[in-house]
Amino acid sequence: MSASPVTLAWGAATDVGRRRSLNEDAYLAAPPLFLVADGMGGHQAGEIASATVIDEFTALVGRASLTVEDVQQAFSVARDRVDALPDDAGAGAGTTLAGVALADVAGKAHWLTVNLGDSRTYRLSGGRLQQVSVDHSVVQELIDAGQLDAASAARDARRNVITRAIGAGSRSEPDFWLLPVAAGDRILVCSDGLPTELPDDRVAEVLRDEAEPQAAAERLVREAVAAGGRDNVTAVVVDALRVAAPVLDEVEGDTLPRVRS
Known part of the structure; x- marks a missing residue:
């Protein structure tokens, strides 16, 4: 895409808790x-670890779209930079990474979703909230194995133990998904401090109620802090206002196409 066919609006908020x-x-x-x-x-x-990763991806800002290879290359360099942090400035630290990039697939706009760790990406479409990313965590593995239900997982003492990260001795790879962009899509990217405090139905309600993405991000963070604020809380909300080019049909059911993991 020489120029992005998607008109976006976005907002972001963060709080120490x-x-x-x-x-x-x-x-x-x-x-x-x-x-x-x-x-x-x-x-x-x-x-330092989280700032290092975000700094590496900042070099891609301003492009009309990105490819999986662009994101993978930035990820690899970011991981090497975190691994190389000196003893007095972040050595041994780690970070999660989650979010979306606009991607061009055969001339059609897609959300390229990336995830490593337990930060999350959601999509609100047609009033329905769906978690796109899959947590890389001990409790998620127990849920997948049928040994723990979602309600118990929210209270489990291991809920903050992640199984993949950038740094912290891990050489794990991220998961990628591609989803066609549709006008009206609202994407939420957040750290785990948000879903720890707010159930998905409340998150969905706020996203539906607040028309402006900045207001939605600020309200989600504010409510998560008021509900307990046991961790740092960050929310990024991005809206697809208009899509100039036609997009592919939605994937049937709830199964999302995974590019690689």
């Missing part, structure tokens, strides 16, 4: 990228 002294979340909200990274490691190390 009520129990942490440092905000280790970082985000990028600038076309064609909308990302959240949730650092871990403490003593500012997590903050």
